[in-house]
Amino acid sequence: MSDKAFDRFVAITCAIVVLGVAGIFGYKWRLSQADTSAADQTVVLQSTTAPAAQIPETEPQPVVQSASLFMVGDALLHAGIENDAQREDGTYKFTLLDRVGRIARQYDLRYYNQEIILGGDELGARGYPSFNGLTVWGDYMLSLGFNMASLANNHALDQGARGIQHSMAYWNSHPEMITAGTYLSQEDYDAIPIHEINGITFAFLSYTYGMNGIEPPEGQEYLVACYDGKVDELLQKVRAAKQNADVVIVAMHWGEEYKTEPNDSQKTLAHQLSDAGADIIIGNHPHCIQPIEWINDRTICFYALGNVVALQYDLSQIEMMAGLTIQKTTSPDGSVEIGLKDIHADLLYFCYPGEAGTDYDVIPFSQLDDAHLPDHKAIYEKYKPIITEMADVVTVGGFE
DSSP: OOHHHHHHHHHHHHHHHHHHHHHHHHHHHHHHHHHHHHHHHHHHHHHHSOOOOOOOOOOOOOEEEEEEEEEEEEEOOOHHHHHHHBOTTSOBOOOTTHHHHHHHTTSSEEEEEEOSOOOOTTTOOBOTTSOBOOHHHHHHHHHTTOOEEEOOSTTTTTTHHHHHHHHHHHHHTOTTSEEESBOSSHHHHHOOOEEEETTEEEEEEEEESOSTTOOOOTTOGGGBOBOTTOHHHHHHHHHHHHHHOSEEEEEEEOSOTTOSSOOHHHHHHHHHHHHHTOSEEEEEOSSSEEEEEEETTTEEEEEEEOEEEOSOOGGGGEEEEEEEEEEEEEOTTSOEEEEEEEEEEEEEEEEOTTGGGOOSEEEEGGGOOTTTSTTHHHHHHHHHHHHHTBOTTOEEOOOO
């Protein structure tokens, strides 16, 4: 090859190499530009995507709280009841309210009327007409879960001031039991304690029509809350209680013995109590059941629950238990509404020894048979209508 041809070959080869290198770099540059464009596009897509849907703030909701209340009547401890419970070693074993206790434990508040003073062993067990009970009875009621006891009744002064002093010493040693109706000082009498259950505040008052003609010692009128001649004071106390509590519960010892209808005095006072702010009125004294009344569309009045324990016969052996739910609704604006729901009641029967070989026993009619009470179904149908005679808001039954 001539020198001239060789030079031409070299020139052409160099040109090809240059073009090839330039092509490679151009290709890589285009790839990098494509990557950059893709990255730019991704950013653009993210920036133009619609924002996530905003979850609206939840509207404030009302707060609903509730508490249940169980009620039975008079614990009137005739001497035979304690005698029956006494064992050979001198101790006492009560069982007659075990069935009722199993029902009561399902409720938050469990009320009964302690019809006689629990003055304890020092004063001794005493029966009619001037009663005194042993504190072991109080221990039994506490063991069943009862936590509210009304103490104002016509037997409150059977053992005078010392009976109340002994009784209150016992109850004050058991703060798990809320009591009302007998007191150790004027300050205690005037006070309106406010209690709370499940976020619901309540006041509990207890009053009696009298004390069987027995008057407290002069200067100690505070011993028993008696409304005789003091109705205005009672109503004012209810008004004051309603100013400070969601619910006002008033236990009233009133009416005529062995009458299944409330008298005019009971009905008038019940309506006055409702107007003053009472939400729940629990009445007793007649030793038999009386109807339930729904007053002013806001107050439930149990005129008489009858006995729960007593050595009395026939009509007085038919007893009532009752229950309800207190509901408190607090609105977001802070306003409070109180309602009473699931108001129900049913009958109990006090069985005497010798019936079906049992000792004293209190049995719900739903658990009775003819061995305990012959023709028990017919007797139940006779007395059941009394429960709802004045209030169709009450359900008969509802206990397990």
